[in-house]
Structures are given as structure tokens and as C-alpha cells.
Amino acid sequence: MADKIVTLTVNPAIDKSTKFSGLVAEQKIRCENPHFDAGGGGVNVSKAIARLGGKSEAIFTAGGPSGELLQDLLKKEAIDYQVIKTKNWTRENFIAVDSLTNAQYRFGMPGAVILPEEANGILKLIEQLSPTYLVASGSLSEGLGDDFYEKVAAVSRKIGSKLIIDTSGEPLQKAIDEGVYLLKPNLGELAKLVGSNVLEIDQVDEAAREIIAKGGCEIVVVSLGPQGAVLVSKDICEHIPAPSVQKKSTVGAGDSMVGGMVWALSQGKSLQEMLRWGVACGSAATMNEGTQLFKKEDAERLFGWLNSYGEKYGKKA
Numbered sequence: 001m002a003d004k005i006v007t008l009t010v011n012p013a014i015d016k017s018t019k020f021s022g023l024v025a026e027q028k029i030r031c032e033n034p035h036f037d038a039g040g041g042g043v044n045v046s047k048a049i050a051r052l053g054g055k056s057e058a059i060f061t062a063g064g065p066s067g068e069l070l071q072d073l074l075k076k077e078a079i080d081y082q083v084i085k086t087k088n089w090t091r092e093n094f095i096a097v098d099s100l101t102n103a104q105y106r107f108g109m110p111g112a113v114i115l116p117e118e119a120n121g122i123l124k125l126i127e128q129l130s131p132t133y134l135v136a137s138g139s140l141s142e143g144l145g146d147d148f149y150e151k152v153a154a155v156s157r158k159i160g161s162k163l164i165i166d167t168s169g170e171p172l173q174k175a176i177d178e179g180v181y182l183l184k185p186n187l188g189e190l191a192k193l194v195g196s197n198v199l200e201i202d203q204v205d206e207a208a209r210e211i212i213a214k215g216g217c218e219i220v221v222v223s224l225g226p227q228g229a230v231l232v233s234k235d236i237c238e239h240i241p242a243p244s245v246q247k248k249s250t251v252g253a254g255d256s257m258v259g260g261m262v263w264a265l266s267q268g269k270s271l272q273e274m275l276r277w278g279v280a281c282g283s284a285a286t287m288n289e290g291t292q293l294f295k296k297e298d299a300e301r302l303f304g305w306l307n308s309y310g311e312k313y314g315k316k317a
Contacts, residue, residue: 003132003266005056011111011141012040012060019093038073041138044252046079048259051296064089084121088112111141121144129161137166145172153178186223208232231275240279243302247286252293257282276306
């Protein structure tokens with residue numbers, strides 16, 4: 001039986017995407033009919049897990065008509081969820097692609113203020129659900145201090161859940177001060193965590209092991225974008241290149257990567273297989289337009305390619 005996965009999104013969004021032809025200042029831009037998706041880090045992770053045939057329970061804040069739309073969109077995708085109702089409305093984001101240049105414009109709106117009693121409700125629900133894997137992903141809404149993910153980490157430790165965190169800045173630093181199971185920084189975020197202005201790829205291993213040695217986490221997966229990713233644990237260091245694909249959109253690629261990894265973990269797969277599923281799902285997501293994440297068949301094909309690459313170069317999963 002697969003392990004229980006819960007995803008946490010404290011700053012979800014309605015992602016509205018469209019296309020237009022030619023960006024001209026101070027002129028009315030004619031857009032195609034918009035497409036609406038449920039968005040936000042943890043929500044996208046749950047959607048990614050569902051695409052692989054897995055199950056998770058998404059918990060998120062939701063308020064106002066946009067919050068109702070968010071729930072309706074998840075119902076259509078048959079994703080289990082629980083909502084922490086908020087007084088303030090759920091935010092909306094806007095993504096537009098210029099069909100003449102294929103340039104993508106992404107407009108992210110700030111999250112509504114989360115009230116103290118709503119924040120406490122989030123922590124209580126996590127403790128009540130007591131998952132095997134808890135994925136905390138995305139930015140924090142106003143009203144939640146930089147230490148909120150640190151509080152989530154403390155609850156996870158208390159109930160024995162393995163916390164996988166994907167965020168940035170001070171909230172990430174405070175979370176690893178408490179200790180998490182797995183973190184997924186990019187190269188710039190990893191540099192900040194070890195007090196460096198910049199890191200080269202050949203310095204990733206040492207920087208990640210520094211965090212692990214201090215008790216910040218057990219596993220670090222460093223996202224390198226088109227260069228793939230690096231997995232570092234106490235005993236493993238492995239770099240997997242990203243497959244060459246025709247990129248249409250990078251929206252949701254990071255969340256797809258996390259979804260692939262946590263799904264693999266829940267299925268009892270090795271850390272090396274986990275990394276390959278993550279890179280496969282993240283790469284597959286870039287092959288689709290807008291906010292559509294990835295297609296299962298694309299992820300499976302890319303995973304097969306990555307496995308062949310690993311066997312060729314002696315990196316068995």
C-alpha cells in the first residue's frame with residue numbers, strides 16, 4: 001500500500017492563461033478565450049501526482065468566489081482536498097503568451113492576508129491528517145510570518161511526517177533550522193542557504209552536504225533547469241541531465257518535479273529513481289502550453305530515456 005501524501009498550499013491561486021498577437025503599449029490587446037487552472041505550489045504537486053496515477057490530499061486556503069472556483073477546478077480533476085476557509089478572497093494570476101514571438105508574460109498577484117485563527121487551523125489540520133509525506137510548496141500569504149514553515153516543520157517532526165519543502169528566502173532558511181526531510185532549492189537558493197553569493201555546479205555537493213551535516217535535512221535535490229538536477233544525501237551524489245525537449249512553457253515545471261519525486265517515494269522507489277521521475281516530470285511539463293503541467297505518457301517516455309542514460313553511464317537506480 002502506498003504511503004499517504006498530503007500537500008499544503010497556503011497561498012493558492014486561480015491561474016488564468018491566454019494568448020495574444022503583438023504587445024503594444026497603450027493599445028487594447030485582443031486576447032483569446034482564457035483557460036483557468038487551480039494553481040499554487042502544493043495544488044500543482046497534487047495535480048502532478050494524480051497524472052501519475054497516484055493519490056494525495058490537498059489542503060489549502062480558499063476564500064470568496066475565486067476560492068469556490070479553485071475548489072470546482074480540483075473537483076473536475078478528482079483530487080481529494082480539505083479547505084481552510086478564509087475571510088479574504090483567493091488570489092488570481094495571469095499568464096499571457098505572445099503568439100508572434102512565443103514570449104511568455106507571467107503576472108503573479110500577492111496573496112490575501114491570512115488571519116491568526118486561519119493559520120492555526122492549517123497547523124491543526126496537518127496534525128490531524130498525520131501523513132507519511134507532507135509537501136509544503138509555494139510562497140506565504142500576508143499575515144503568515146517568515147517562521148510559518150518552521151512551525152509546519154515542528155508539527156511534522158511531532159507527528160513523524162517526512163516534510164518535503166519547496167519555497168525560498170527566509171521561510172526556507174527557518175524551515176531547515178527546524179529540520180526537514182527533503183528540500184528542493186535551485187542553485188541561487190542553495191547559495192543563499194550556505195551564505196554564498198554564487199555557487200558553481202561543481203560546488204553543489206559540498207554545499208548540500210553542509211546543510212545535511214548541520215541537521216537541516218536528509219536529502220537535497222538541486223534544480224538546475226535545462227541542466228537537470230543534482231541529488232545529494234549522506235551517501236549519494238548524482239547528477240541527472242535534463243532531456244532535450246521542445247519548450248513551450250516553464251509554468252509548473254518545478255511543482256511537476258516535486259510531484260514526480262514524492263510520488264516515486266510513496267511507491268517505495270530508490271532515491272535515484274525518485275530523481276529521474278522528478279526530472280522527467282519537470283521536463284515533460286515544459287512541453288505543454290500555459291499551466292497544463294505534464295502528460296503522463298511524456299513523463300514515462302522521458303523517464304525511460306533517463307534510465308537508459310543511467311545504465312549507459314553506470315548509474316543504476
